[in-house]
Amino acid sequence: MALAILNMFDFIRYRKWFYLLSLALVVVSLFGLFSWGLNWGIDFRGGSSIYVEYQNERPAISDLRSELNQLDLGEVEVRTAGEKGVMIQLTETLDDELRDEILLQLEQDHQLVEGSYEFENISATISQDLANKTQRAVFISILVILIYVSWAFIKINRPVPSWQYGLTALLALIFDVMIMLGVFIFLGQFMGLEINVPIITALLIVFGYSVNDSVVVFDRIRENLLKGVGRDYSETVNYALNQSLGRTLKTSLTTIVVLLFLLLLGGSTLYFFALALIVGIISGTYSSLFIASPLLVDLYQWRFKNRN
Amino acid sequence: MSRRKNFLFLILLLVAAYFSFAFVYPGWWTPSWLPKHDFRYGLDLQGGASLIYQADLTGLPEAEKGEALEGVRDVIERRINFFGVAEPRVAIREGAQQLLIEMPGVDNIDEALAMIGETPVLEFKELVEVELTPEELASIEEENQAIRQQAEEVLARALAGEDFAQLAQEYSDCPSAEDGGQLGSFQFEDMVAEFSEAAFALEEGQITSDLVESSFGYHIIKQTRGQDEEGFIEASHILFSIQQSEEGYYWQNTELTGRHLATARRSLDAMTGQAIVELEFNQEGAELFENVTARNVGQPLAIFLDGFSIIDTTGDGKIDASDLYAPVVQDKITGGKAVISGDMGAQEAADIARRLRSGALPVPIELVSQKTVGPTLGRESLEKSLYAAAWGLLAIMILMIIFYRFPGFISAVALILFTIFLLALFKLIPQITLTMAGIGGAILSIGMAVDANVLIFERMKEEIREGRSLDRAVENGFQRSWPSIRDGSFTTLGIAGIMWLFGTSFIRGFAMILGLGVFLSLFSAIIVTRLLLRLCYSGKVEKLKWLWPS
Numbered sequence: 001m002a003l004a005i006l007n008m009f010d011f012i013r014y015r016k017w018f019y020l021l022s023l024a025l026v027v028v029s030l031f032g033l034f035s036w037g038l039n040w041g042i043d044f045r046g047g048s049s050i051y052v053e054y055q056n057e058r059p060a061i062s063d064l065r066s067e068l069n070q071l072d073l074g075e076v077e078v079r080t081a082g083e084k085g086v087m088i089q090l091t092e093t094l095d096d097e098l099r100d101e102i103l104l105q106l107e108q109d110h111q112l113v114e115g116s117y118e119f120e121n122i123s124a125t126i127s128q129d130l131a132n133k134t135q136r137a138v139f140i141s142i143l144v145i146l147i148y149v150s151w152a153f154i155k156i157n158r159p160v161p162s163w164q165y166g167l168t169a170l171l172a173l174i175f176d177v178m179i180m181l182g183v184f185i186f187l188g189q190f191m192g193l194e195i196n197v198p199i200i201t202a203l204l205i206v207f208g209y210s211v212n213d214s215v216v217v218f219d220r221i222r223e224n225l226l227k228g229v230g231r232d233y234s235e236t237v238n239y240a241l242n243q244s245l246g247r248t249l250k251t252s253l254t255t256i257v258v259l260l261f262l263l264l265l266g267g268s269t270l271y272f273f274a275l276a277l278i279v280g281i282i283s284g285t286y287s288s289l290f291i292a293s294p295l296l297v298d299l300y301q302w303r304f305k306n307r308n
Numbered sequence: 309m310s311r312r313k314n315f316l317f318l319i320l321l322l323v324a325a326y327f328s329f330a331f332v333y334p335g336w337w338t339p340s341w342l343p344k345h346d347f348r349y350g351l352d353l354q355g356g357a358s359l360i361y362q363a364d365l366t367g368l369p370e371a372e373k374g375e376a377l378e379g380v381r382d383v384i385e386r387r388i389n390f391f392g393v394a395e396p397r398v399a400i401r402e403g404a405q406q407l408l409i410e411m412p413g414v415d416n417i418d419e420a421l422a423m424i425g426e427t428p429v430l431e432f433k434e435l436v437e438v439e440l441t442p443e444e445l446a447s448i449e450e451e452n453q454a455i456r457q458q459a460e461e462v463l464a465r466a467l468a469g470e471d472f473a474q475l476a477q478e479y480s481d482c483p484s485a486e487d488g489g490q491l492g493s494f495q496f497e498d499m500v501a502e503f504s505e506a507a508f509a510l511e512e513g514q515i516t517s518d519l520v521e522s523s524f525g526y527h528i529i530k531q532t533r534g535q536d537e538e539g540f541i542e543a544s545h546i547l548f549s550i551q552q553s554e555e556g557y558y559w560q561n562t563e564l565t566g567r568h569l570a571t572a573r574r575s576l577d578a579m580t581g582q583a584i585v586e587l588e589f590n591q592e593g594a595e596l597f598e599n600v601t602a603r604n605v606g607q608p609l610a611i612f613l614d615g616f617s618i619i620d621t622t623g624d625g626k627i628d629a630s631d632l633y634a635p636v637v638q639d640k641i642t643g644g645k646a647v648i649s650g651d652m653g654a655q656e657a658a659d660i661a662r663r664l665r666s667g668a669l670p671v672p673i674e675l676v677s678q679k680t681v682g683p684t685l686g687r688e689s690l691e692k693s694l695y696a697a698a699w700g701l702l703a704i705m706i707l708m709i710i711f712y713r714f715p716g717f718i719s720a721v722a723l724i725l726f727t728i729f730l731l732a733l734f735k736l737i738p739q740i741t742l743t744m745a746g747i748g749g750a751i752l753s754i755g756m757a758v759d760a761n762v763l764i765f766e767r768m769k770e771e772i773r774e775g776r777s778l779d780r781a782v783e784n785g786f787q788r789s790w791p792s793i794r795d796g797s798f799t800t801l802g803i804a805g806i807m808w809l810f811g812t813s814f815i816r817g818f819a820m821i822l823g824l825g826v827f828l829s830l831f832s833a834i835i836v837t838r839l840l841l842r843l844c845y846s847g848k849v850e851k852l853k854w855l856w857p858s
Contacts, residue, residue, distance in 0.1 A: 114682075123677060137809075148798065152795055205752065208804075212799050216792045219792045247766040251758070251763075254758050258751055261697075262696045265696035273748055
């Protein structure tokens with residue numbers, strides 16, 4: 001059968017290089033995880049936060065920090081947020097009196113925008129509850145995806161068993177999680193990103209997105225197998241990857257463009273949410289092209305070798 | 309499908325789009341019979357306070373926990389309604405012994421917090437007659453005369469331009485004195501008639517020229533904000549309480565309180581099958597109840613919770629000073645067991661029993677989470693995210709046209725329809741409240757909505773390259789990309805479903821809108837795009853090769 005694809009990229013031939021690159025990225029993430037750790041937000045660790053916006057100029061963060069340290073609030077974190085905002089976080093929950101005292105300090109020399117604030121108090125009961133719920137949601141999402149992909153490909157048991165499609169999609173997913181965690185750790189260290197509910201939401205969305213990308217290629221592999229495209233399995237997979245390359249890149253691009261607008265114009269609440277999604281979508285696109293499908297070929301070859 | 313059918317379907321689609329648009333964005337183009345709805349905004353976008361309380365139900369049998377929590381919710385809801393919050397929401401959080409309270413527009417929550425956390429007060433009141441001796445009457449009259457004189461003096465000072473708030477702080481007998489006499493916003497029927505008549509007759513900033521007399525005493529009223537469309541005004545007042553000189557009947561507390569009630573439950577009268585409420589007092593309560601009933605045979609005994617009637621008796625949907633629930637004592641009751649019977653529905657009996665219980669066995673609650681968003685910040689967030697969404701939408705449309713030319717243009721049109729329908733659904737489905745998370749979900753679903761189109765058009769390009777005729781290529785494109793579109797939508801819907809099941813309100817808001825977006829995008833990407841392309845590819849458009857991707 002004649003194939004009308006010009007300029008095919010040989011994903012399969014260069015796959016080992018990309019495995020190496022992927023592994024290196026994962027190692028960097030793990031290194032960050034063990035040396036710095038994740039920066040959990042008050043959603044998950046309890047505490048309180050105060051966000052305010054200044055009318056004109058924002059006071060220096062170091063000044064605010066030293067002023068607030070005099071109030072005996074325990075551990076205080078102060079950082080900039082958005083253009084004119086300041087975010088303060090405490091490990092203790094705040095009562096009204098203490099909050100008013102902090103506000104008084106904040107507007108000592110610089111005027112605040114009226115009505116432009118956010119206060120939050122989260123006790124340990126709630127944060128623990130949230131952490132449990134989140135763990136469950138993440139775990140069940142992974143399980144459901146694994147079952148779904150295996151089931152969707154149950155009809156193609158040759159040349160690789162259907163569960164292996166689920167497995168490689170899952171490995172790609174684990175890669176995405178590692179990359180996102182790595183980026184979160186890095187941004188947490190240098191830009192004040194915190195792992196909170198929106199970030200976890202972004203993580204779950206990327207699960208769906210990444211698997212979706214892998215499934216589109218798998219679908220193409222299934223079709224090619226039925227049509228008998230390619231001389232062997234690795235060629236079938238490579239064709240499928242090239243055939244779906246345009247779609248994968250364009251879909252990612254359109255989604256990233258919308259998210260870029262959200263990132264740039266959407267204000268501080270959704271800033272890191274959009275950023276996390278962009279990172280995840282790039283990683284999801286990469287992993288479905290360079291990890292999920294190429295690994296199928298390895299699994300196939302490994303089986304083949306063991307049989308002989 | 310025949311061409312005629314396609315045209316018919318197109319007209320239907322356009323009509324639906326027109327009405328959706330008119331519904332979403334009302335203007336002169338909106339027919340008057342179309343229902344008017346506003347978007348429902350979450351607290352993060354309109355400002356307000358949300359609180360989570362943890363109820364301590366230890367010691368209660370498992371079967372009663374749900375009931376007890378329901379009772380706490382009920383009591384809190386009553387209190388917030390008295391507080392005058394517009395559209396509050398009190399909900400039990402599933403799977404947890406927690407209550408979520410949302411109060412839009414409330415930014416100073418100290419007062420609300422104090423009120424919500426209080427222990428419910430259940431009171432039983434009896435009617436007493438007040439008789440006054442002529443000497444008592446005279447002295448009261450004298451006192452009231454002095455009060456009136458002072459009120460006149462203060463009125464003169466207020467009219468002369470002295471600071472109203474300061475005068476209120478100094479002289480007013482109303483609890484509002486602390487806030488400079490501010491009463492907040494209210495409607496005509498919220499206040500006693502004499503007060504409302506005077507307050508609503510004023511102009512913004514104006515002070516009453518004479519003292520206003522009501523059953524509470526003398527008021528000096530200043531309107532601080534004029535009447536809005538919903539009939540609300542804001543006003544401050546200075547109150548000079550007077551001694552009641554009228555003889556008559558008053559509700560007076562008996563020695564019986566919620567502390568003496570052991571339990572209360574709804575039941576059915578074995579004889580008549582009517583709903584009744586059974587009360588059981590504890591030992592001390594039984595004695596007290598005996599005394600109270602003994603001296604009130606044939607008289608009503610009113611039940612108050614938190615200072616107001618236990619249920620809505622006027623049937624206006626809210627509980628206020630005009631409601632009064634007072635069953636008549638039939639006989640002296642010994643043994644501490646009583647039954648309230650009479651013409652009441654099952655729901656009413658359940659309400660009474662639950663509220664009696666919540667007054668008898670107060671469930672301790674603890675504030676575990678609190679979030680307040682300022683109104684300005686909320687509005688800002690809304691504006692910014694809508695702005696971002698609009699630009700994102702435009703960018704996608706341009707990208708699609710660059711990638712796929714004519715079909716890309718068609719998908720851009722479909723995307724506009726997608727957006728209009730999605731917004732209409734936001735207004736239409738009462739469960740959808742727009743939050744930051746929801747807008748994030750909507751923006752993401754716009755990005756994902758074109759995914760199906762990208763799959764179809766890529767496939768179409770391949771088919772064209774393989775030498776198929778244009779109409780064949782279009783049809784094959786739709787048909788052959790379906791398995792991928794289906795699988796992809798399933799995974800996204802699955803994830804949205806899991807988020808919905810296990811998520812917090814942020815995640816739920818996101819998941820719901822994302823799920824809705826996925827469904828709608830299937831409709832717009834497959835049905836709408838295919839219809840529009842079918843209508844075009846047989847005409848002149850087909851001959852213009854540059855319009856099609858290759």
